[in-house]
Amino acid sequence: MVLLLALVLPVALSGTAAADGGKSARTWTVQVGSESSDQAIQGMSFLPKNIYINAGDKVTWEANAAEIHTVTFLAEGQTIESTQPFDPFSPLYISAQGGTSYDGHSYYNSGVMSNVSNSGFAEVSSYTLKFPDTGDFTYYCLVHGAAQKGTVHVRAKGTDYPYTQEQYNNRVERAERAIIRDGYQLWSDARDQADNHTVIAGADDGVAMVMRFIEPKVVIHVGEKVSFVNNGMGEPHTITFGTEPANPFPPLGDPTNYTGGQLNSGILPPGVTFTVTFNKAGVYDYICALHDYFGMAGKVVVKD
Ligand SMILES: [Cu+2]
Structure with a gap:
């Protein structure tokens, strides 16, 4: 009886839908x-x-x-x-x-x-x-x-x-x-603008967004700078080194003299650049604190 009802019911419903146009x-x-x-x-x-x-x-x-x-x-x-x-x-x-x-x-x-x-x-x-x-x-x-x-x-x-x-x-x-x-086109345009001292921190045209650092790995020497450029129109990002702060919105640390540990750009709105001077050799991983959970992360290798 239960089985029969289960079979009949969907037919009855679709019949109703057709009947009322x-x-x-x-x-x-x-x-x-x-x-x-x-x-x-x-x-x-x-x-x-x-x-x-x-x-x-x-x-x-x-x-x-x-x-x-x-x-x-x-x-x-x-x-x-x-x-x-x-x-x-x-x-x-x-x-x-x-x-x-x-x-x-x-x-x-x-x-x-x-x-x-x-x-x-x-x-x-x-x-x-x-x-x-x-x-x-x-x-x-x-x-x-x-x-x-x-x-x-x-x-x-x-x-x-x-x-x-x-x-x-x-x-x-x-x-x-x-x-x-459109996103892959933005990504390809961003690669043309990136070098070892310029990382494009995401790009967007107000609809399509590239949620990656371009390029994700750069190699520099002690005393040199890397500029992280938000090239987008709508999407904010962060540049966050070291332990992620509980609130990634305010800036933290001194970007003019980075030797490791916590450093956070805070919210980096479209059109804004965050520049970091690396004064110690090492490998420094960083994330976008807003988008790291789906892959927005990068690395700066600093050589003597
Ligand atoms: Cu981001």
Whole structure:
């Protein structure tokens, strides 16, 4: 009897969906971030960026990348600028806020989303909201600010859907491939700018991000300098030698005379360079404290 029910039920459900022209409430999927298989290239993206649903439908956002992101609907009157920069210690940023049904004007937040579990945050892998009311609702990623947003367009119940989930998925796959292609181009451009005294500390074009040091190993002599250049448009990094501080945001140590131990650039925003003078022979490993958990690390070899 139980077996029979299990067999009959799915048929009955799909029959219902067909009978109402496919207009019963449904759940749509949006991908949060994107990445290459080695995680080196990350996308600052919600895909699809625009989704058209009907009142009563739900949207599920799925973590699709190692880099952290949030899905955040701001409160009425709040600007994305007022939320920046991302505060890694505030529950308003890193924890779920609001209920499961979107009211159109309050603050709703997914918490930190990532498809890995070692980012240092309590990550969530998916976030679902129901949209009972019509309207165009824009949301942001609190990590990447104005650069990363998407919109849920909610239309009246019974409206014909302009796209199926499958059509969105096909576009999403194309967009993901384009981001990875752009990322590898940025990576190759960065190699042309790097030498033993110039490390490109990540690069991004505001969508595609290279989450690597270029080149990851440089060789210099005692008394020489290495400049770490953040060449990006949107993504901050850090240059962190020695034991990682509990809070990697403030600078620590003296970059004009480095002989080993702790040294931290603090948050290195796009367009900023951090220069270190190495005054003792040795091999010095460093990380980006924000992105080391998916491979952003490097090494300076200092010879006599
Ligand atoms: Cu980084």
